[in-house]
Amino acid sequence: MSTAAEQGRAVRRRLLRAAAELIAERGWRAVSTRVLAERAGVAPGVVHYHFTSVQALLTEAAIGAMRDVVDGLGPVLDRARTPAEAVDLLLASLDDYTGNDPASLLFTEAYLAATRDAELRQAVGGVVVDFRRKLAGWLGEHGVRTPEETAAVLAAAIDGFLLHRALEPSLSAATVAPVLRRILAPPQFRGRTQRKGR
Amino acid sequence: MSTAAEQGRAVRRRLLRAAAELIAERGWRAVSTRVLAERAGVAPGVVHYHFTSVQALLTEAAIGAMRDVVDGLGPVLDRARTPAEAVDLLLASLDDYTGNDPASLLFTEAYLAATRDAELRQAVGGVVVDFRRKLAGWLGEHGVRTPEETAAVLAAAIDGFLLHRALEPSLSAATVAPVLRRILAPPQFRGRTQRKGR
DNA sequence: CTAGGGTTTGGGCAGTTGTCCAAGGCGATT
């Protein structure tokens, strides 16, 4: 195996890493060929040697980074013994993400860019569905009655929480955790339905 | 009052309307001076006569449009008699928003652009806080124990829901509504506290 | 040593961007 080919793949990886960083730093649409090359320490031409387009590079980088984060959430779930504990652990691990950190920003950027690009949309959708499936499976195994719907709301609430916290840092995980836990413990033990008022 | 001045303010309004449309259509960073002018039916130079910069125009347009939407949600709330009904009505009115409609896209675009611009961030944050305050006030008057936290989670979940639905249209309001309603009816009637596990 | 493959270089191309500005139009006031 030639050294050149090895180095080539190393440069490719460096470009992907640079892309993930720059998406978070500057925003999806502000990542240009030249900046990518500079960050990766290569000449501008290299970008279009290893990737068919800047958009393709950004897509591959974002999806990879998102998969890493989602995969990292698996072990967190496995440490929990009850659904309530799972929510607490998830939210606690979210405390690392301020809403303005690289990982959160990359997620938001990817979500948004996905609304403009069908291919990216499908890829991002795949990541989200995977996470929801994983979460739903875990919830189902731990006694939650409607695991899919619960997982869907939980996933959406978590993303919405990150989005809102980026705008208003006073929003803390501790504030929302008690409320969010209610999702897991429906008052279905009593016969009464939801219409508690009036 | 001179006709020229009147026309000037009309052109200004047209530019704001064009900006709101184009943010949704093309994305925040893809709205350019020329496209704005063309959509508003004026020469390119007009943009920088009425606004100090394109960014300023976009900001004013986005905030205005967001305020309109949030103000429109007030009457929806007033039609509800119970918190559960309020959630249903809110979600139902959300059914107009597919996640890929102009209003949803403008919100997402503004949220994201806010992470890159301090001034915009503050303005968008103000809109969100206003909505949450309004919602919290209503919830408090209708028997919800922790109105602020509940409103915060509800608002975040709704935005997250829109975000996720843009990626995966199968997600419907009907699916999440039952789960989301649990947030309002905590199992606090029983003596057991939230730490149901262990 | 030569030939060949994969990789890298740096400049070139045509197009777009935000911002500015000298010049002109036009109705109201003097």
Next chain:
DNA sequence: AATCGCCTTGGACAACTGCCCAAACCCTAG
């Protein structure tokens, strides 16, 4: 009729963009 204020025009500017490509490079195989 002349002047004034506000608005509008369309082009100029430098700086950027994605993509491309001939040439050079370097290491391995023959």
